[in-house]
Amino acid sequence: MFMGQRRVHGLGRRHRLVAAAAGTVAAAALVAGCAGQGPAPAPGTTAPPPPATTVPGTALVPGAVTEAQAAQLCTDLEGQLQSWRTYTPTIGKTGLNGLVGTWIAQNNLNALDFLQDRSRIDVITTAACPDIRQQAITALEIPDLASGLIGF
Numbered sequence: 001m002f003m004g005q006r007r008v009h010g011l012g013r014r015h016r017l018v019a020a021a022a023g024t025v026a027a028a029a030l031v032a033g034c035a036g037q038g039p040a041p042a043p044g045t046t047a048p049p050p051p052a053t054t055v056p057g058t059a060l061v062p063g064a065v066t067e068a069q070a071a072q073l074c075t076d077l078e079g080q081l082q083s084w085r086t087y088t089p090t091i092g093k094t095g096l097n098g099l100v101g102t103w104i105a106q107n108n109l110n111a112l113d114f115l116q117d118r119s120r121i122d123v124i125t126t127a128a129c130p131d132i133r134q135q136a137i138t139a140l141e142i143p144d145l146a147s148g149l150i151g152f
Contacts, residue, residue: 062124063120063127065107065124073100073125074128078135080136081135084140096148121149125145
């Protein structure tokens with residue numbers, strides 16, 4: 001006990017039970033929040049792609065995303081090309097980070113995987129929309145999309 005505290009009979013036990021229950025709820029929330037996110041790959045390695053499915057339109061493309069997810073990324077990039085040509089590259093890179101972060105969230109992808117391997121965005125766009133990728137690189141004045149990604 002700390003100095004100045006008085007122990008009331010049974011109160012300590014009740015607090016321990018409340019604390020244990022709160023800890024259990026917090027652990028359950030953490031597990032639920034991380035559901036679907038496998039363990040992070042070792043540094044310098046890439047996470048294995050998610051298991052293949054047989055649902056039409058869900059074939060995986062390079063970068064371990066579905067064709068539909070890759071198409072959405074390409075559409076989102078194409079929608080920003082004009083503004084990236086208009087604004088400074090610094091502002092455009094901020095937009096690129098926001099766009100990629102939003103795309104990851106909308107598709108329930110693991111952001112940590114993309115943060116650890118930013119080049120996946122280049123792999124995906126090279127396979128799905130090389131022309132749009134090149135236009136984005138030119139507008140943002142960067143050697144590749146990964147170079148423009150700081151974190152999302």
